[in-house]
Amino acid sequence: MRNDFLPMPALVEDVIVETPTIRTFVLQLAEPMPFRAGQFVQLFLPGVGEAPFTPSSSPSEPGRIEVTVLAAGRVTAALHELAAGAEVGVRGPFGRGYPLHELEGHEVVVVGGGVGLAPLRSLLYTLFERPGFARRVSIKYGARAPQELCFRSQYADWAARPDVDVTTTIDRPSAGWNGRVGLVTTLLDGVDVDVRDACAVSCGPEIMLKFVARKLVDVGFRAEHVFLSMNRNMSCGMGICGRCNVGSRYLCKDGPDLSYAEVQAVPYALG
Amino acid sequence: MVRGITPAALAELARTLTATHDVFAPRRCGDRLVLDRLASAGAGELPWNAYRLPEPLKAIWFQPGRILARWPRRDGETAPRPRVLFGAKACDLKAVACLDRVLRDHEFKDPGWCAARESTLVVAGDCTDCAESCFCSMLGDLPYPTGLFDLCLSPAEGGYLVETGSERGERLVADHAGLFSDAAPESVERRADARAELAARVRRQNERFPVRDPFEKSVSKHDRTRIWAELAATCVECNACNMVCPTCHCFLLHDVRAGDAALRLGLWDSCFSAGHARMAGGLTPRLQLTERFRNHYQHKFVAFPRNWGITACSGCGRCIEACMGRIDKRECLHKLETRWIPSEVAQEID
Structure with missing residues (x-):
């Protein structure tokens, strides 16, 4: 019988330093692992532990995936010690992935905070690879400080695509920063899309998701069209171990992205 | 025959x-x-x-501590x-x-x-x-x-x-x-x-705990009430109820080294522990005991029947015997059904 607790070996091909606290690990998998944007994998360090990440790379390359990691806890700190050539394990993919069918034919506002842009990049690649699938892609991204903006070198390329725009902001003024200052929610005031028809997809800290969702509904988005990455401590990935539930749903199986309407139906789901 | x-x-x-x-x-x-x-x-x-x-x-x-996998295979x-x-x-x-x-x-x-x-x-x-x-x-x-x-x-x-x-x-x-x-x-x-x-x-x-409604209804109608603080008042978070429960199956996927290899263990875990669902950044979705207490009932009597078509309680009563806070699940279920005072509904905080 297949053992889904046993990871597949993977080789760290490259480590990209994105920001002082965020690194991207380029992984060469022993076998391709086909995944949909938004599905997550468990990255395993033998004898240390495992943590869930949504690949930041395109699903069109299932044998060579990129995982972008913020050093935030025990496992992620150990991951940041890895160099090219290290052996790790990968399990997955798990979860539903982004609701692409909901996005088709609509304007899509992508709202990211900090390392939350990582899973969204996989979605962006998916949308970029299918011209015309989304009517427009508007990227709103915020980070604490200029040096914490993830994938900085790519914004210009993204914005150069037809029907794609990128706006960034940082939380507090910083020397040498001439861009916008303020939380990412400030980028949603007067957002330039048909709010009754557009969809939004957001990933970031939970407190950010809460206010992004409220703001989007305030400016006219339908709660059913706002998708939030409700990332919790997904561990087994199979709906067994019991720590990632939101109401009756296990995010590892039924998520991690839920619509704001689904989230609102669960008491205190967003604190 | x-x-x-x-x-x-x-x-x-x-x-x-x-x-x-x-x-x-x-x-x-x-x-x-x-x-x-x-x-x-x-x-x-x-x-x-x-x-x-x-x-x-x-x-x-x-x-309680199973080997789920060995690395390498x-x-x-x-x-x-x-x-x-x-x-x-x-x-x-x-x-x-x-x-x-x-x-x-x-x-x-x-x-x-x-x-x-x-x-x-x-x-x-x-x-x-x-x-x-x-x-x-x-x-x-x-x-x-x-x-x-x-x-x-x-x-x-x-x-x-x-x-x-x-x-x-x-x-x-x-x-x-x-x-x-x-x-x-x-x-x-x-x-x-x-x-x-x-x-x-x-x-x-069990006639002294009369219940008529399906538990799914009794539990979910208290989604946002304060009754949980009362039910959990004597809970000391010892996790005994989870350990003796025949349906509880939460486990911690715990990785350990074993010489040159590594073992992946499944250790019994408890939804009553404050750190049960804690994430890397330290955020804990159910920080208060009352929320964890509600989650326990919500899972057994609402989520499980919805997901799997069966109530995750066998009525074995082990949790009642194990509870040092003398919390009786029957009494809780009875109170959940009969106590419904709209003024008790907590103000929504989100």
Whole structure:
């Protein structure tokens, strides 16, 4: 019988330093692992532990995936010690992935905070690879400080695509920063899309998701069209171990992205 | 076909099986019975447990610290020795039905659980008495097995009636035909009377906790009320209720080094622990005990039936006996149904 607790070996091909606290690990998998944007994998360090990440790379390359990691806890700190050539394990993919069918034919506002842009990049690649699938892609991204903006070198390329725009902001003024200052929610005031028809997809800290969702509904988005990455401590990935539930749903199986309407139906789901 | 077996022949059967199987059976320990592995010598008759043993069956099929995987993969793992389990009661088997759904009957399968289930002969038995904490009747369940057993024993004159519940059970009886006799029709009738009588007794002892509504309704209507603080008032978060619960299956996937290799362990975990769902950044989705308490009920009585079509409570009452805060699940369920004062509804905070 297949053992889904046993990871597949993977080789760290490259480590990209994105920001002082965020690194991207380029992984060469022993076998391709086909995944949909938004599905997550468990990255395993033998004898240390495992943590869930949504690949930041395109699903069109299932044998060579990129995982972008913020050093935030025990496992992620150990991951940041890895160099090219290290052996790790990968399990997955798990979860539903982004609701692409909901996005088709609509304007899509992508709202990211900090390392939350990582899973969204996989979605962006998916949308970029299918011209015309989304009517427009508007990227709103915020980070604490200029040096914490993830994938900085790519914004210009993204914005150069037809029907794609990128706006960034940082939380507090910083020397040498001439861009916008303020939380990412400030980028949603007067957002330039048909709010009754557009969809939004957001990933970031939970407190950010809460206010992004409220703001989007305030400016006219339908709660059913706002998708939030409700990332919790997904561990087994199979709906067994019991720590990632939101109401009756296990995010590892039924998520991690839920619509704001689904989230609102669960008491205190967003604190 | 229902057969008969004497206590001496049953002990003989158990002893014979120890040659090829790990046999788990009730064993007398002081003034109570516990579930234990039967030594091959197997002294005397098997004690009869009148109701469920203190240990939930997950203790042998879903052990507190299981090896889920070895890294790197090690081929040629030896299959587990087959097992026989004596002493399972109806509530134990309902819990097995719950765990089968989570661990076996969907896209992902827990190999350890599947192998253990597959390789274990289950010799169940009727309840012939009930503990004060027994409340299977409140779940609409009965104190005698109706499925998921290979053999089912019911005490009768001169020994036990034996009913087979599977092909495997039939084979076991056929292989040891000399130990079994034909059952008298009147003992089968008497079994029905005894079963009905005990079912009525369990119902009667729980009449002080009248409930009418489905638990799903009683629990979910308190989604945003403050009743949970009252119910959890004496909870000291010792996790005992989770440990003894036959349906609780939360586990911590714990990685350890073992020489050059690594082991992936599944350790029993508790939804009452503050750190149960904590994330890397330190955020804990259910920081307050009251939220965790509500989540426990929500999972057993709302989420589980919605996801798997069965309530994740067998009414075995072990949690009631284990609780040092004297929290009685029956009383909580009764309060959840009857207490509904709109002014109690907490202000929404999100």
